[in-house]
Amino acid sequence: MSKTYDLLLSAHKVTKRFGGLTAVNEVSVDLKLGQIHAVIGPNGAGKSTLANLLTGDMPASSGHVTLKGQDITGWTPEKISRNGLGRSYQKTNIFRSFTVWDNVRLSAQSRSQPMPFNPLAWLQNADAMQDVNQRAERAIELAGLKDRRHALAGAASHGEQRQLEIAMTLATEPQVLLLDEPLAGMGVAEADSMVQLLLRLKSSHAMMLVEHDIDAIFTLADQLTVMVNGTVIASGLPSAVRADSSVQAAYLGEDH
Amino acid sequence: MSDTRAPLETLPRSLNILLALALLTLAAFPFVGTDYYLQVVTRMMILAIFAMSLDLLQGVTGLVSLGHAAYFGVAGYALAFFTPAGEPISLWWSLPAAVGVSALLALIIGFLVVRTHGIYFIMVTMAFSQMVFYAFFDNKALGGSDGVYINFKPEAMLFDLENKTTFYFFTLAMMLVVYLFLRRLLWSPFGRALSGIRVNEHRMRALGFGTFGHKLAAFTLAGALAGLAGYLWGAQSGYVNPELLGFHMSAHVIMMVILGGMGNFAGAIVGAFSFEYLLHLFKDLPEIAGFHLGKHWQLWMGLFIVALVILAPRGILGLFATLLKSKETGHE
Amino acid sequence: MDFINFLIQLLNSVQYGLLLFMLAAGLTLIFGIMGVVNLAHGSFYMLGAYLAWSLAALTQSFTMAILIGTVLSVLFGLFLEWLLFRHFYKRDHLDQVLLTFGLIYVFEEMRSILWGDDVHGVTIPDALSASIPLTDTLSYPVYRLFMSGVCLLLALGLYLLISKTRLGMKIRAGAFNHEMTEALGVNIKLIHALVFALGVGLATIAGMVAAPVSSVYPNMGSQVLIMCFVVVVIGGIGSVKGALIAALLVGLVDTFGKVLLPQVAGMLVYVLMALVLLYKPEGLFKN
Numbered sequence: 001m002s003k004t005y006d007l008l009l010s011a012h013k014v015t016k017r018f019g020g021l022t023a024v025n026e027v028s029v030d031l032k033l034g035q036i037h038a039v040i041g042p043n044g045a046g047k048s049t050l051a052n053l054l055t056g057d058m059p060a061s062s063g064h065v066t067l068k069g070q071d072i073t074g075w076t077p078e079k080i081s082r083n084g085l086g087r088s089y090q091k092t093n094i095f096r097s098f099t100v101w102d103n104v105r106l107s108a109q110s111r112s113q114p115m116p117f118n119p120l121a122w123l124q125n126a127d128a129m130q131d132v133n134q135r136a137e138r139a140i141e142l143a144g145l146k147d148r149r150h151a152l153a154g155a156a157s158h159g160e161q162r163q164l165e166i167a168m169t170l171a172t173e174p175q176v177l178l179l180d181e182p183l184a185g186m187g188v189a190e191a192d193s194m195v196q197l198l199l200r201l202k203s204s205h206a207m208m209l210v211e212h213d214i215d216a217i218f219t220l221a222d223q224l225t226v227m228v229n230g231t232v233i234a235s236g237l238p239s240a241v242r243a244d245s246s247v248q249a250a251y252l253g254e255d256h
Numbered sequence: 257m258s259d260t261r262a263p264l265e266t267l268p269r270s271l272n273i274l275l276a277l278a279l280l281t282l283a284a285f286p287f288v289g290t291d292y293y294l295q296v297v298t299r300m301m302i303l304a305i306f307a308m309s310l311d312l313l314q315g316v317t318g319l320v321s322l323g324h325a326a327y328f329g330v331a332g333y334a335l336a337f338f339t340p341a342g343e344p345i346s347l348w349w350s351l352p353a354a355v356g357v358s359a360l361l362a363l364i365i366g367f368l369v370v371r372t373h374g375i376y377f378i379m380v381t382m383a384f385s386q387m388v389f390y391a392f393f394d395n396k397a398l399g400g401s402d403g404v405y406i407n408f409k410p411e412a413m414l415f416d417l418e419n420k421t422t423f424y425f426f427t428l429a430m431m432l433v434v435y436l437f438l439r440r441l442l443w444s445p446f447g448r449a450l451s452g453i454r455v456n457e458h459r460m461r462a463l464g465f466g467t468f469g470h471k472l473a474a475f476t477l478a479g480a481l482a483g484l485a486g487y488l489w490g491a492q493s494g495y496v497n498p499e500l501l502g503f504h505m506s507a508h509v510i511m512m513v514i515l516g517g518m519g520n521f522a523g524a525i526v527g528a529f530s531f532e533y534l535l536h537l538f539k540d541l542p543e544i545a546g547f548h549l550g551k552h553w554q555l556w557m558g559l560f561i562v563a564l565v566i567l568a569p570r571g572i573l574g575l576f577a578t579l580l581k582s583k584e585t586g587h588e
Numbered sequence: 589m590d591f592i593n594f595l596i597q598l599l600n601s602v603q604y605g606l607l608l609f610m611l612a613a614g615l616t617l618i619f620g621i622m623g624v625v626n627l628a629h630g631s632f633y634m635l636g637a638y639l640a641w642s643l644a645a646l647t648q649s650f651t652m653a654i655l656i657g658t659v660l661s662v663l664f665g666l667f668l669e670w671l672l673f674r675h676f677y678k679r680d681h682l683d684q685v686l687l688t689f690g691l692i693y694v695f696e697e698m699r700s701i702l703w704g705d706d707v708h709g710v711t712i713p714d715a716l717s718a719s720i721p722l723t724d725t726l727s728y729p730v731y732r733l734f735m736s737g738v739c740l741l742l743a744l745g746l747y748l749l750i751s752k753t754r755l756g757m758k759i760r761a762g763a764f765n766h767e768m769t770e771a772l773g774v775n776i777k778l779i780h781a782l783v784f785a786l787g788v789g790l791a792t793i794a795g796m797v798a799a800p801v802s803s804v805y806p807n808m809g810s811q812v813l814i815m816c817f818v819v820v821v822i823g824g825i826g827s828v829k830g831a832l833i834a835a836l837l838v839g840l841v842d843t844f845g846k847v848l849l850p851q852v853a854g855m856l857v858y859v860l861m862a863l864v865l866l867y868k869p870e871g872l873f874k875n
Contacts, residue, residue, distance in 0.1 A: 275703070292743075318680060368865050371865065372870075375619060375681055376825065378681060378685060380817075380821055380865065382814065383817055384862075386858075387854075390854040510685070523697060552700065552701065554694075555694055555697035556691065558691065561686055561693065562672075562690040563688060565690065
């Protein structure tokens, strides 16, 4: 008996051209609930650009993206986020002058944010918003930062900042997670915790993982897509992709 | 904009005590000061409200507006046009109406400029406020370069604003209300979002915040509060002219906010008082060997500004905070 | 409006536009490459005008005045860059705004101390004082054509410099990535100083050349600065081509506006800017 998975995010032939350069060339990717879809490729393969296209940070030159059944092509990043897509960044993108707690709390606040022109909201106390605090607590606990909540984000260690990066994304309670190199620059123990966290998140999310760490990929990924120079050269089950000769030649190289 | 200087959002206890003392001093001042100095301090308090309104935009949200005086001046002009030649106008509707005019102007211009970033934002805010300046300067119907007189202070019925002491306390009350309101706003969800926009707008959008709407709301509110200050200015001086809307006024209020220290509203008050004091100081400089130092006050002010930017970019409260920090580490 | 009047206004538009371009090109380059906003840019325009007045009186030769004036102001610009501006390339825009606003005050007062507060005129040199007759009653001053000519020549020179020379290539490279350009062996500090000097030079020459027509008076710098900002916003920061097209556009709108719709003429340029902002918030030709 095969499990049916919900198709939460689907990118169909998305392309991005910068003048004469095609950074992303007709890439299609499907993200299903309960699965981790890893996207790998050498530097400059277009992986981060692809992520930017999916989150609305950049407009696509052509192609469609569908989120939970809705066509989100051309939507603003904030609208896409509010509809359940969360992203973490390769280059740590936190609020450096806030504490760890304030970072996560503000992220959680996005789901309860009152209309900006509402004068009553100008007099509310942000720290007294119970639902926001609960959401933030959950996220900070998942990311393992409970004991570091009062640290200044900019002064935290690199590993803690990467954890914070994830916590902020989780605080918005998305159904789809787009994680850009969550393991980047982490030591062995930290990377291990992160891998465990990602496995725990899998069952309740549809996840796309952009990564370089090959071992982590083969532990985590249910689906694997390989990109080179903006084009997908192989996609499917990790074992199949690993055995693909073009992938071996272009990317995995001499090791296998 | 970047967060290269983290503002003193949470005021240290020592500073709060100092502020309370300052408030007491201000409340007691009319009983010891002369009429002239009463006027001077009233003016300083009006400018403090103006500076606090800019602090919301610049210190909290990170939007550097070079055209904030437009909203200040427009409210003064509104009072001038509301007030008939022969009798006063009621405070109770003219004040909200004038503030409303400023808010509306800020909403319209804000809608156009808030979509720009960085240096563009600085340039377009300046450009639009110059447009407002020329609209008044070039039009005889709006008073032209001569300006407009306000023959009577607004009528409050419960108290008499023609009395300088009453006007002083009314202004002091307004300044206090604005300060407390803004401090409350700083810790509201709206205020937290604005701070987030200052520190990392890109991430705010990625988290799902509608940053355009937030910035526009901040711009409009800041304009409305500037209008409150402008109304009081017009009421106090009895005269408005295009200079109140101009580039120099906009630059002065930026200076006040930076001089005091951005992002906590107390700095804006300190900055407004200090800047006005310095201005008087420079203008009153004596003549030495035939060279009238006071006449060239712009030179001293200019050099002071350059020195400030090089030596104390976080302003007076910033220096205060550094002093506190070094005291703390000194005790270890 | 008949054809002759139209032609006159068109020539005036182009002349005004080209003058604005001289200022806007410098501003947009300095911003695009070094990332610094200079509110005191208008002060160089004013400096040029006052130098033209002083030097023309001193040397009795307009040409000499322009040559010496250009050299003096470029040296002054290089000095300012070395003393102050280069330390502000990496700082907040707010700090740059403050610094340059303080400089405006200082420059205005220095001008007041050195040259006084009166309005002065600069006589058009004899060789250029003729007028080309267009009809029985109307003629067009040769000097205005000369102004347009000088600006066009400098615009052409700028274009050739930026797109055809190696120095221009280095300048463009520096706009994209300072560290990398430096790593490639280019002396980025020198490039910055040269770009700043270029900006100052263009602004000063504009002031000198415009002096006979606009007169020499206090605050002439701030008035032109505002138009300059509008041009850079419409054209797109960093784009010299954008600055040219936007300057000509502004010249056209302003000149024809004053003739056709005098009551709202002052606002028209801002309406134009507002329209551009609504559709292209980063300017028409953003890099």
